[in-house]
Amino acid sequence: MELRKLLEMDKFDNECKKENKIECKKIREYRSTEYDVERNEHIETGEYCSSYPIVLKSDGTVWDKASLYIDFLRSDRNRSSALLRTAGNDLLDFLRFMEANNLNMLHLPIKKAQRVTFRYRHDLLEREKEFKLNGHKKIGRNTISQRINRIVDFYEFCIENKIFTFTELDNRPYTLLKKRIYFEDEKGFTQKKVVRSSDLSIPRAPRAIQTSDSIKDGRKLHPLTEQEQSIFISYLKASNNRVLQLICLIALTTGARIQSICTLRVNDIKNMMISKKVKGSFKKIEIGGGESIDNKNDKKYIIFFHTELLEMLNNYINSEEWKERSTQSYYKNKNNYVFLTKFGEPFYTSRKELEDRKNRL
DNA sequence: ACGCCTTACATCCAAGGATC
């Protein structure tokens, strides 16, 4: 690791030393720099992360190995900041386990079950069981599966980069295995594939069965009944929060997700206003698939706005309230979000904004 | 199937405002 990074880490260490809890802190708007000796200045490498996790040990110092691993994920594997956060949390859980049991990563005695990695695996399974018995879900099968796989990848990284030497590793933290898997390709033929696995890995939970009265969308969703809808609307009418009213109206009448609604931009409304009517009194807009409005997993989809609703939205984006909010916001009057909080924050940061912030547009 | 990555959503937390 370069000296620069270590120095930065020291600075961060000192800032964090006051508190003594194991946690995963976050650096906002991370931009990596390189030090130019001749010019005596820091030069940005152009690498950017909207948030960057730092795992802290109970004494408040940075867990250096975790930082090296997370930086490797960012720089060498070019992972998103969302993934860095997930990885940070996975490592955090492992660190908490080690500290609680007074173990370190190199605790690898002859007996397999006593090695830190196998004890962690056992701990994960116990925790899953514990919550299952109590009825409330706290740690699920998919999570523990992900956790243990992350740890294997973390050890692999440490060994690969000689953070551990062979003499330090008394016994193997795990054994890498090659598993043969069979799957059906798009033409319906059974294919065989060899994938990398380990003797630590925990199989994932089988997919939930879809029930007829729910929509499968990440979780199981239930459409509101007509009665529920009318109750909802009566409460909505009583609200004096125009933004909430409009967001809910769009949701009810178009079925769009909150993610799409909250990433709607002013130009989308303006363009729809001047576009041709379809299906009677509706106007259409494409979302997802690289369009400015986000959709889950960036899937392409068309949503239909009733002209009356569009009229309301058009009134809103020309209102004093909207102008007031937009002046405090990132985009000001440059194709801003339709919906902003009273402090000018978007309710949902769009993919487009992440891109724009990276390029400082 | 399996592993890796992305992301929706619940819950917790802290700061600031409202109310008495």
Added chain:
DNA sequence: GATCCTTGGATGTAAGGCGT
């Protein structure tokens, strides 16, 4: 000025997509 409430953000869980 103590307490409650709102709100945005932080944190944590886990489902689903995708490539293999």
